[in-house]
Amino acid sequence: MTELTLVIGNKNHSSWSLRPWLALKAAGLPFHEVLIGLRRPETKTEILRHSPSGKLPLLTDGALPIWDSLAICEYIAERQPAAGLWPDAADARATARAVSAEMHAGFMAMRRDYAMDISRRFPDQGSAEARADAARVQEVWRDCRRRFGAGGDFLFGRFGIADCMFAPVVTRFRTYGLPLDAVCQAYSDAVFAHPAMREWCQAAEAETPLENTN
Ligand SMILES: N[C@@H](CCC(=O)N[C@@H](CS)C(=O)NCC(=O)O)C(=O)O
Structure with a gap:
């Protein structure tokens, strides 16, 4: 290998x-x-x-x-x-690819206004466009959890690529104190509790943060 x-x-x-x-x-x-x-x-x-x-x-x-x-x-x-980083069932797998591609290609206002900064906390000064992105993210999470999440705590049950794609966004909700409904809060808790996510966050918190990130 x-x-x-x-x-x-x-x-x-x-x-x-x-x-x-x-x-x-x-x-x-x-x-x-x-x-x-x-x-x-x-x-x-x-x-x-x-x-x-x-x-x-x-x-x-x-x-x-x-x-x-x-x-x-x-x-x-x-x-x-x-x-099994993609779901087994074809409909779940197609949806996981769709939401991963949506994350990869979109949410520009959210990226601009809510830059990832795991260790610090900031007030929500996001634009209307960024808040609309945050609302769409939650819509995606709710829809995936409701339709495909029965087998576990993640978007498609077990942890997979769709969760990897959204993990930075999970941290942004926490950094900027953006409100989450119960379903999305439970999903956020599951992501932060994942052992690999904990390991990354601990290392992030040990770094000296950069200024003026976006
Ligand atoms: N579409 C790329 C985006 C990669 C990207 O923008 N990476 C940033 C770091 S998070 C970067 O390399 N910035 C350094 C630079 O542009 O000089 C991906 O999905 O990997």
């Missing part, structure tokens, strides 16, 4: 890095970790030494580089099918 290395950004801030890191942990695949500090003069040069896109995260499997969080999650699911 070739060795896996995941190149990531600061754990307190790099929401895209968190997603495949959780997927690797959930898959039970051992991997090396390389952390590149964001927002430093040398950051871009350092990232480009690893990643052709100039962005993090990047996974290498031996000599093969795979960039972009969702592509990496897909690769992990294929490399470790027994982990």
